[in-house]
Amino acid sequence: MESSVMTIEEVADYLKMKVVTIYKHAQEGRIPAFKVGSKWRFKKQTIDEWIERQEKKTKRVF
Secondary structure, eight states, X not given: OOOSEEEHHHHHHHHTOOHXXXXXXXXXXXXXXXXXXXXXXXXXXXXXXXXXXXXXXXXXXX
């Protein structure tokens, strides 16, 4: 069974971004995340929903 909770490294790989960028976005509240102890965690479903919202924000009508 695939875990629905992802580490910062897994999210970076999933989004094709650097770990340090995901870390900064999480700290600044720019990407949905939560902490377990001192470690950032991300729910895959929440990340997918966030991606959809980002797509809608950046869509342009030609």
